[in-house]
Amino acid sequence: MDRFRALYDRLILPNPAWVLVVFGLLLALAAVKFGQFRLDASAESLVLENDRSLEQYRAVNRRFTTSDDFLIVTYSPRDELFSEPGLADLRALRDELQALEAVGSTNSILNVPLLHSEALTLDTVDTEIKTLDQDEVPPDTARQALLDNPLYPNLLISEDARTTAIQVNLPTPERYFELLGERNRLRDKAAAGEASDAELAQLETASDAFIRYTERLGEERDATIDTVRAILEQYRDRAEIHLGGVPMIVSDMIRFIQNDLSTFGLGVLVFLVLTLAIIFRQWRWVLIPMLCCGFTVWMMVGFLGWAKWPVTVISANFVALLLIMTLSLTIHLIVRYREFQHDQPDAEPRAILSQTLMAMIKPCFYMAITTMVAFGSLTFSGIRPVIDFGWMMTLGLTVAFLITFLVFPCLIALLPPPLDARVTSDRVPFTDAFARFTERFGTTVLVASAIIAVLCAVGVSRLTVENSFIDYFKDSTEIHQGMITIDDRLGGTTPLDVVITDDPAPESATGDSDPFASGCDPFLDDCGEAETYRDTWYTYQKMRKLGQVHAYLDSLPETGKVLSIDTTLDILAQINQGERLDALELAFVPAAVPDDLQDVLLTPYISEEHDQARFSVRILETMPELRREALLNRIHEHLTTELGYEPDQVLFTGMTVMYNNMLQSLFDSQIKTIGVVFLAIMAMFLLLFRSLKLALIGIAPNVIAAGSVLGLMGWLGIPLDMMTITVAAITVGIAVDDTIHYIHRFKTEFSKDRDYLATMHRCHRSIGQAMFYTSLTIVAGFSILVLSNFIPTIYFGLFxxxxxxxxxxxxxxxxxxxxxxxxxxGPTDTD
Structure with a gap:
């Protein structure tokens, strides 16, 4: 402590202006990289650490020439769709969208092939397929042809033919995948410890190139989406229009994050200013804390820019948290300073400042360390954005502590606050009412705490992690409205791919074996189990089995539109005058489908090169009973037990899988983080207080505080999600501040008269005020988050x-x- 006093008395307090000048240079250095501060709402920012599902998802998309990089425009005209004016309006809208530079192509009822011609057969499919764009097809005929086609209903057109969709394809440039592949190759090599120094340097270069390219691509996507919205606005007087699709959701989520960072960061700041002004009634006690808070956020934003460390959906709240945590430190200093002013009204301001710093640096340091431990526990979660959030807040708290104990004393030294009537008053603070209540109703406090603990335990047992992505957004948002429309009328929103790998060749199979040796012709007959192995999917037995998979997936209540090679076979059967293809015709399907339809009817579902078949499933996200984990387990069990596929032949990919992996880890992650928090804080308490009794006493109110928020979520049926998983750990981290300050002050005050009750009253009148003011500002500050469009952010603020x-x-x-x-x-003097 003497070293700190010497540091302040010799270096900082005599030269506050010079210290602030040097600090200003650091602020300028941080500001240089403000432009590098970026937001990330990509798929990578929402997956588990080391989750390979994202790579599998990308591999499957490239393998089957499919992608989720498209926008969906739902179009429900106020008048009849299938009329000449109705189709003309739709065509005008489609043409405007297709003319955009970033749009690769569009799919709609206007350009898809119609299967209505009586002359259409497998032999004439090249010449007899017509489209609304290129042929004179009567609207009523087109309507019926689209509804009769197995592919289009609940995909491009609703079953009542009142709503249609335009798929606006935004192809990802090949350069993106080249940079991604190079970065991942070097990253994997570095993770395995096999990278040379040159390759580590290449990794940094590749990562920078990928980030720059991704940012540029994102800016172009955002501009395209804004243009699409402007185009759609011109048609809203004629139709009900909604915009959906993964690129739009990502763009809007980034916009929500930006809004939360700017609007709510500013909103929290305004709330804090008002709260400080009401509490202290002095402009210095408003300006100085706000400068400390602002400088902390400034430094962290600059550091994140220098480190090229993106902010995600989860870590977006770090601005509000840093403001509040820094303010908590400064309020404790302010209250203590004013206490010394009250006790020593004639003392020099510098002497009071020195006393304040020496009295508060130790408990504030303990407070900062334990809060860092709480946030650091998030690194055990296994979820990449939660891990990043933990590290960001740990670093941010370090910056907050250093700035508070550097800038605060310098500003006070330059602007010493005068005595006022509120400081010199001997009025008993209202916080003493809590002491009187505790003294009089001590048993009631214990019984009530026990009841709350039991209710919390029951509530925690009711916690779930299943929720719908749609529930992340307010009803008024375009994401929410678009998802409902797509779910209700166009076959579901969230993509799930079920990939089946072909049966391995029997050991007896050889490359020159006679396929007709068994007496069964695999081209003409259903050979059943006796069918000779052939390296192709287009055999009767394999297609029949894939058809069974398709029928099962389609029968599930949670699924909407299901597409697979079985859909293609239904289309070909329709062309074949309603007759399903026989074994011989199946063998010639690849040759029968015209080249311009291969990418629509075959390659999205069959990869002969990789011996895989793909089922494209859309999940009904708005279904209240949706349980993703149970659904995936049920599908896997049916395919492996009822249909006979081996477990390693069945692969699930897609956004549904990655989102489910993250959700299912939440409960386990919450147990891990909370367990680590309490163990670490117990260890800190033992180290700080050198007493097991005090450690256990100190942890009790924190357990109830954390348990109360989780228990309330369980009782209200609110599931854990990306944001609420962090609340319990954050709560412990912030709440433990009060515990440390109170115990530290109690120990100091108790030594005066060794009277527990008198000490309690003195603590409530002094440190109790600081605790109350801090909690009041935190509650007021977080309340602004209820105005967010992102529901998890609202829950985060409320809880x-x-x-x-x-x-x-x-x-x-x-x-x-x-x-x-x-x-x-220890005992009192009277014991």
Whole structure:
């Protein structure tokens, strides 16, 4: 402590202006990289650490020449769609969208082939297929042809033919995949410890190139989406139009993050200014804390820019959290400073400042360390964005502590606050009411705490992790409205790919074996189990088995549109006058399908090169009973037990799988993070207080605070999600601040008269005020988050505010009651 006093007395307090000048240079250096600060709402930012599902998803998309890089425009005209004016309006809209530079192509009822000609057969398919774009097809005929086609209903047209969709394809340039592949190759080599110094340098270069290219691609996508929205606006007087698709969702999520960072960061700042002005009634006690908060955020934004460390959906709240955590530190300093002013009204401002710093640096350091431990525990979650959030906040708290104990004293030295009536008043603070209540109703406090603990335990047991992605957005948002329309009328929103790998060749099969040796012709007959192995999917037995998979997937209530090679066979059967293809015709399907239809009817579903068949499934995201994990397990069990596929032959990919992997890890992750938090804080308490009794006493109100928020979520049926998983750990981290300050002050005050009750009253009148003001500002600050369009952010704000209220209540009632009852500081003088 003497070293700190010497540092302040000799270097900082005598030269506050020069210290601020040097600090200003650091702020300028941080500002240089503000332009590198970026947001990330890509698939990579929402997956588990080391989750290979994203790579599998990309590989399957490239293998089957399919992609989710498209926008969906749902179009429900106010008048009849299948009329000359209705189709003309749709065509005009389609043409405007297709003319955009970033649009590779569009798919709609206007350009897809119609199967209505009586002359259409397998032999004439090249010449007899017609489209609304290129041929004179009567609207009523086109309507019926589209509804009769197995491919289009619930995909491009609703079953009542009132709603149609335009698929606006935004192809990802090949350069993106080249850069991604190079980065991943070097990253894997580095992770395995096999990369040379030159390859590590190449990895940094490749990562930078990939980030720059991705940012540029994102900016171009955003501009395209804005242009699409402007085009759609011109048609809204004639039709009900919604925009959907993965690129739009990503773009809007980034916009929501930007809005939360700017609007809510500013909103939190305004709330904090008002709260400080109401509490302290002095402009210095508003300006100085706000400068400390602003400088902390400034430095962190600059650091993230220098480090090229993106902010994700989860870590977007780091601005609000840093503002509040920094403010918590400064409020404790302000309250302590004013206490010394009250006790020593004639003392020099610099002497009071020195006393304040020496009295508060130790508990504030302990507070910062334990809060860092709480946020650091998030690195055990296994979820990449949660891990990043933990590290960001750990670093941010370090910056907050250093700035508070550097900038705050310098500003106070330059702008010493005068005495006012509120400081010199001997009025008993209202926080003493909590002490009187605890003294009088101590048993009630213990019983109520036990009841709350039981209710929390029951609530935690009711927690779930299943939720719908649509529930992340308010009803008024375009994402929400578009998802409902697509789910209800166009076959589902969230993609799931089920990939089947072909049966391996029997050991007896040889390359020159006679396929007719068994007496069964595999081209003409259903040879059943006796069918000779041939390296092709287009055999009767294999297609029949794939048809069974398709029928099962289509029968599930959670699935909407299901597409596979079986859909293609249904189309070919329709062309074949309603007759299913026999074994010989199946063998010639690849040759029978025209080249210009191969990418529509064959390659999205069969990869002969990789011996795989793909089923494209759309999940009904708005279904209340949707349970992704149970659905995937049920599908896997049916395919492996009922249909006889080996477990390693069945692969699930797609956004549904990656999102489900993240969700299912949440509960386990929550247990891990909370367990690590409490163990680490217990260890910190033992180290700080050198007493097991005090450690256990200190942890009790924090357990109830964390348990209350999780228990309330369980009782209300609100599932864990990407944001709420962090609330419990954050709550403990913030709530433990009150515990440390209170115990530290209690120990100091108790040494004066060794009277537990008198000490409790003195602590409530002093540190109790700081705790109350801090909690009040936190609750007020987080309340602004309810205005977000992102529902997890709203939950984050509400539950964090509620948890802080519970933490304050516990620190002002349960904590002092346990101290008075257990007497961890030894007996009183009268004992």
């Amino acid at each position: 964090t505010g509620f948890a802080m209220f519970m933490a304050l209540l516990g620190a002002l009632t349960l904590l002092p009651r346990l101290i008075v009852m257990i007497k961890p500081f």
